Amino acid sequence: MLKLVGVETFYGKVKALHGVSLEVQKGQLVCILGANGAGKTTILKTISGLVSPEMGTVRFEGRRIDQMDPEEIVALGISHVPEGRRIFPELTVYENLLMGGFLIESGDLLRERLEATYDHFPLLKKRRHQLAGTLSGGEQQMLAISRALMLKPKLLLMDEPSLGLSPLLVRNIFRTIRRLHESGVTILLVEQNVNLALQIADYGYVLSNGKIFISGTYEELIEEEKVREYYLGEGKYIRRSRLWSG
């Protein structure tokens, strides 16, 4: 369904992705892992068109999408829950959701989706007329996810959805993700919560310094010593200055 081949992305003159190739099959839940600054977010941004790659191709359902505008890509059925939520702080919760459904032309459908969202996250219904900027961190995260779901995307890109959520909610979110997955949505997930992520993922890619360095299923990855060492906190001691050497 989604296929990246040899993608290289730059921020100005800084190369953030050094030839990334990965594939997501229809109906799969694929997870990308990696240290801080490895380039996970950049992959998602490249897919959703917020940055365009200098080299390589991105294909979605066989079509090249790497030179398209983000709004065209969204229309193809790819929704992106961006890092740091990026809700519209000066709009109300309701208006935020409305914007999530911007591409829906029919009013009935829009209302239906809104209700579905409120069912999913009843809290949002309570806060419907609050300015989104005043929501707590977790509430904002819920809003960001539901906003992306308004369009019922074919492929959902999620960038650290559990960031800053309480354990209960994290589990809720993961349950939601699994449910979405089971209902047929293809998902590409970026997570730091490696344990949980790999438990629900069909396949995982591990990114390091802008390159895919290992990939495999949960069982395969969990066996890899490097993965355990770096991401599961089970390895030998790593000096701090090396851990954060950017």
Next chain:
Amino acid sequence: MKGRYEDEKLFWIPVLIAAVFLLPFLLKGMTNSYRYYLYVLNIAGIYMILTVGLDLLSGYTGLISLGHAAFFAIGAYLSAILVDQGGLPFELSLIIAPLLTGLFGLVIGFPALRLEGMYLGLATMGFGFIVKRMIIALRQWTQGSNGLQVSSPHIFGFTFRNDWDNYFLIYTGVVLTVVIARRMVRSKLGRAFMAIRDSERAAEAVGIRLAKYKMISFFISGVFAGFAGVLFAHTSHFISTDHFDILLSVYFIIMILVGGVGSIYGAVLGALFIVLLDNLAIPLFKDWLQTFITVEAGDIQSLIFGLIMFLFIIFQPTGLYGLWLKVRIYWKLFPFNPRKRFS
């Protein structure tokens, strides 16, 4: 562990200063009309002093001022009145008038404690108009809208009579200003300014008193503008409210933008660039253009100015200083391009 001052290179600073003071001699050797070029440089120098101050305020502290011509005017009129009508020696006026202008800065800075972004910009713009009006209303001292003749600078028995003399006076001021401003921005003060600009919350949380530092920023900026005003009044011998209008304030903003917001050298380069462009480059360009097309109106001059400015913003939004940095360390990402700084 290596501190950042270990490999700081300082040797070229005296070289640059020497070059500044040797330039007039070079010019004199090169052209007969060197005095005109010196005059242009003098104006640039005066504007440099002001834009450095403006950059501290707008570029570093993030408080935009669209009324800086007012500070300039206050400095100029204060000194003209103090020296010519009050009998104050010029040397003293050179210190007192800027300080008094700084106090005006405090008054004008007062709304800054509550206002943000463009609201502040427009409030300062309003102050620009109000100050101009005030100058006219105080016609007893200022001659109203007729303008005021001003005496020459006179320091310890030496009178600065012409552009040649003025050059040395003004550029001494420029060098002083730049050195002081550079030191400021690399100290606690500068960090506080930048913190206020980028995150007031963080600033408060580390114990920076927003009100105090915003006021300090306005004060310093006012002092610099006042200093520029004093030099302007006494070296051009005539001041009038017609000069200190909103367009001048906008010009100052253009200067720091073209130079690169948030860098002292950028402000200096910007002032130099705009003044040279306006006075030397555009007339040349106009003459050249007029050999191809016959346009009667002098509008071609403003057209070129507008176009160059526009192209500059489109193609070099980081400003001149950014350009220079790119040349020096071409591969390094340099964030002299704050996003949404004034929004």
Next chain:
Amino acid sequence: AKKELTPGVTDTEILIGNIQDLSGPMKELGYLLPAGANLYFQYINDQGGIYGRKIRMLVEDHQYNPQKAVAAAKKLIEKDQVFCLYQVIGTSTSEAIIPILEEYKIPLVAPATQSGTMSRPLRRYIFQTDTGYDKQMNVLIDYILRQDKNARIGLIYQDDNYGANALKGAAEAEARHKITLQKESYQRGASDFSGQVGNLMKGGATHVIIAGIVREPIIIMKTAAAMGYRPQFLGLSPTMDHRVAIAAGPAGEGYIAANFAPLWNSDAPGPVLYRKLHDKYADPKTLPLGMYSYYGFATATVLVEALKNAGKDLTRASFLQALNSLDYKGGSFPDFKWTRTNHGSSGKVVLVQVKNGKQVEISDWLD
């Protein structure tokens, strides 16, 4: 000994510098004044110039900004090496370059401003051809009181140095006649005058003097007509523009403006020559006949006469000498005489009235 070369003067050319507002609020004049002057220069040059020297004029832009005027003057003097300055427009802009005139000992002939401050007190290097606004005010008020002894006079003035000079004249007239004018002010660029007009109506002014430019008299007269208020409107020389008559329509009928030179379409010798030269040299599409180009033309005749009087050995000293003893009878201005102690104009004014939408002179030269 070899003669010291005079800047701007060669065997074949005299270079003069003009500083106009080419891109600011007065850019219309910035175009028309030099164009009018060039009519006469071309005429003189076609006759072989002055002692074989043709006149060439450089025009710089100051956008009505004193600092830019200084820069332009320095450029003209230092870089282009002009012989003298001529027709610098604006009061504060002209004042700004006085220190330069004195530093370089260069005369400025016929500054394009009718502010009396240009020649009173005496400025050594400035020679004014126009009757000051203060004098014009005096003349207008005298005129009104001659027509109607019980007139109540109102004044609407632009609140800047133009208005200040008009107020000075008003104060003189008030003192002489022991009257008080009702004074209303407006800001440059204002487009609504209902407040001022309403006040004058309330104050019962029978005659209203407008110290404005073009737009103001039009709007003021229209506003007054709409309110049903019909005093006699009069104005200073800048309001003499023919567009006032056109745009104000019926409301502007009978409007009287003071003028310091003969009306451009009158039969005085200056205007006659002006129209002849315009026929010959100008394209009426790009340079219509009118008061501003006439004004440029008229000052050019003064400049040329002084240049002629300076003689074959043209130096700044000889030119100054000629200016200081110029006895002008060229007919483009009312006759006047410059001396060492008087660089002012004749002080005379002619009144022009709108009759059936056309401007006609209705008085002799008054002072």
Next chain:
Amino acid sequence: MTELLTGLSQEVVSGIALGCIYALVALGFTLIYRATEVVNFAQGELMMVGAYVNFFLVSRISANLGITGAWMYFIAFMGALLFAIIFGIILDLVINRPLRDQPVFSVIMATISISIILRALVAMIAGPFTHIQSSPFGDGVVSFNKIAISVQDVFIIFCAIVLVILFYIFFRKSRWGVAMQATSADPTAAQLMGIPVKKVYRLVWIFATLVATVGGILLAPKTLLDTNIGFIGLKAFPAAVLGGFGSVPGAIFGGVILGIIETISAGTLSYHFAWIKEINDVIPWLVLIAVLMVKPDGIFGIAKVKKV
């Protein structure tokens, strides 16, 4: 007493008409600010261009097509609006596109440079002369009870109110209106919602040129037409800020309030207090600063929310 009242009401009526012109400029500021956070310093010049185009069309239509009277004005008006749409698209291409990823402040400076360019270009094309633009309503005056208002002014008030109501509804009710706000808050996130950000930008620039053109056409007969009429933009700033930058009802409110203040202070106030004359032209700014000290976001503005 009645004299005072008639005087005052006359000034209020004139002030409303004047204020509606300010409101139209302020509305232009508002539209662009709403979607892009850019303060468009060229708004006054857009107005000037609109007025010139209309003037050109009016004279061409009567000269070349021989159409006069109401039709002439109507056709010219429509032509000018059409031009405004094209012009808006061009401006969006020139200003907004290349500067999309630049700080807002750069775009603001670009608008300043555009204003310089437009003033120069129009002067070069149309010549340095000041023109007289006649009003389609001639010198018609409506008067009631000694209070006079020209038909042109009535028309100005009408147009301003209609435009403000239209845009108010647009921002409140329509999907696109909310999308504009979303775009201004976070263009990147807006793109991720499928909001065509480029189209939104183009749309606001078209709206702004349209409003400006209408304003220019309405203003020109009230004054003379020259390249400096754009400076009315400077006078409309306090109006826009007073109402709250970016607020549609704020634009008309601020404009009308300042229009009335201007006429009253030039009229009745300075009649009774001579010193008012000294500060007449800065009264709008004094009012503005006073209001901002109490309400830092203007009267109808909303404060930004920040969460730490």
Next chain:
Amino acid sequence: MPDLLIDNLHIHFDGVIALDDVSLTVKSGEIFSLIGPNGSGKSTLFNCINGFNRPRKGAIRFGGINLLRKKTHEIPLLGIARTFQNLQNVPYMTVLDNVLLGAHLRISKRDTVKRWLSRKQRVAEEALALEIMDLLGIANFERKYLLGQPFGIRKLVEIARALVSRPKLILLDEPAAGMNDQETIEIAKIITEIRNELGITVLVVEHDMRLVMRISDRICVLDSGKVITIGKPDEVKQHPEVVKVFLGEGTDA
């Protein structure tokens, strides 16, 4: 070193009650964790301590001084530093300068003048910042501009900025959010080092239960602005209400 006493704190924002009669004590030298579901008022409590929010009633005392009477910028003077959940740092300044920002109050006016004249003084001033950055493992970033640095680094810069003022009490708002397991372990170590080596009292808000359980001396659980329980990690973990609103059944923490 003083304790932090919070007494009957109450605050609401148009309708939403963010803190409802919250009372708790953070003892000197303790690592005290504040946990609770999203929107339960944890950050708001920080904001009250540090003066961004003004509660309706209640008191916060630190060393006998009621913090509610103090202005925001006076709080750090008393020795309280904080970090932010939504990072608040200066992108257009180097990492070193960002850290030095925290030393604002430590650099006296006299030093400022001296600093202008002497380079030695400037180097000395930076030594302290570099020391702290070294402790956190980000010393090699000193000259880089903060813009474009990974989230984790920016987070550490915030902590370093708080530490460089040598506070008595430090408030950390979700220090481990967005970190992977290995990094979280490192953060846990850092927090214990802060307490053990620098002797600073730590009040931390965190959602990562492993981290909280590992380092906390005591834990307070908030829900909808109310304190549910305060106690040792093991007690809290078992508390039925906590399991219900925060941890969820079958926790793996």
